Amino acid sequence: MCRWLAYTGSPIAMEKLIYEPEHSLIDQSLHARYGDETVNGDGFGVGYYADYGVSPAVFKDTKPAWGDRNLRELARHVRSPLFMAHVRASSGTAIQQTNCHPFRYGTWIWMHNGVISEFSRLKRDLVMAIAPELYPSIEGSTDSEVMFFLALTLGLQEDPPGAVERMAGLVERTGWSHNVEHPVQMSLSTSNGERLWSFRYSTERHSRSLFHSTNMESLRKLHPEVFELLEISDEARVVVSEPLRDLPGLWLEVPESTYTVVKPGMFEMHPFTPKPPK
Template identity: 60%
Template sequence: MCRWLAYSGTPLLLDTILYKPAHSLIDQSLHSKLGVETTNGDGFGVGWYAANGTPAVLRDVGPAWNNRNLREIADHVQSPLFFAHIRASTGTAVQQTNCHPFRHGRWLWMHNGSIADFHLMRRELFLLVDPQLFNGIEGTTDSEMMFYLALTFGLEQDPPGAVARMAGTVERIGHEKGVEFPLQMTVAVTDGVRVWAFRYSSKGESRSLFYSSRVDTLRTLHPDVEFLQEVSDETRLIVSEPLGDLPGAWNEVPESSYGVVQPGADEMFTFSPQAA
């Protein structure tokens, strides 16, 4: 399906995370180890926050591994918070408006997974989107639909509750259409300050998702790793699959859970769909 990462912490050049790790997202675009597909070449996107607090987005339909524009900005753009996504289409068109991350105001959203038999539910889900938000939908993916349903259900006020109501709505309509397991998702969403990451599937067999260990713990384990000396204790990564094999660096997000990366202590909670 797809691979993605979310970074929050000490401002870094995008290159530091996108290209330099042994199993970077660029490497995963060709050699994914934990994804459904080994190759994720149906487009890519990067979203990052500038000094004014608003996100910029670069998206393209080509594969990430040979995109000169991505390579160029990665060497020059520095940010304390960014999303990156490589796409493997689940059936919708390979076009720029279908590439992640999706943006609405200060919010960014990206997704790995699918709404099963999306074509059966598409009309009903569209009709539930707030009319004031509807014209913001540019593409044809289930991922963007999930974002706009979450916005409709109060994402800007209550991200976990809105995502739970979105998931509950997808499952309800899916079951009405005879779809046994309607939803598969790992989702990241941010307002530019906090990052929420969700791992859930109707079948209870969700796509892989990991978060990095505390930097102060890793410094103790690996005092010779230069990167760990350069970043703050609050630096954190959330990834579809680990960027390397540094012992103790990666922890699996539990099934049916979500976490919040935020100033101060990060938190983990259980996740379950709710009625909208």
């Protein structure tokens, strides 16, 4: 199990979400409440855009997020209109910097909570399905990064929802061919710096948790003690593995087998159905 958050809206200091909320991502790295593991201390990462549509910066390390002074310094001083942050609990692959999320390719970043079941048995078949021109860019050994490069192979840059559906369908088909009953477990988020897509799905239909913040204008009226002084636009959205604060009306749980897409002035939710590539 891992924990993650993604933000899009007017530029804010990353510490506003990573450190300051009652149940911040740093708190979740020690005291996660949704999922199997309480502690997520196998590394961390942040990916952030200086402006919409430009290549993102990525900073990650293998140390636990709660004790990293460089992350604290970075989060205090970097203001971004779109960023992702992730704390890792390894599902079996090595604790090394190249296995920490988010992963980057060009203007795209990607992070994942979940697992490809029995990945070591499926890995060869899945890696062989990655486009030869993309393969040299794979740096780590995780199932999450393989999912990313499969999605890129299957059209992520042109059709993100369709590419993720094809990726999940390919993983399921490969798993079933190896007698793996429930191959896919995922809550993931990806962005090109202009839009933010998030997905919740598992083969067994019992997926890892995923929540969206509700409308900021309504939240300011409901909870002025929390939101009145924050410099956040009404169109801002936060996507999280688990809520950052326990406040009524703050979080919308993303349903099973669903994806969301956010850009300035737009929020949409759609059904998600894996479709193996032909």
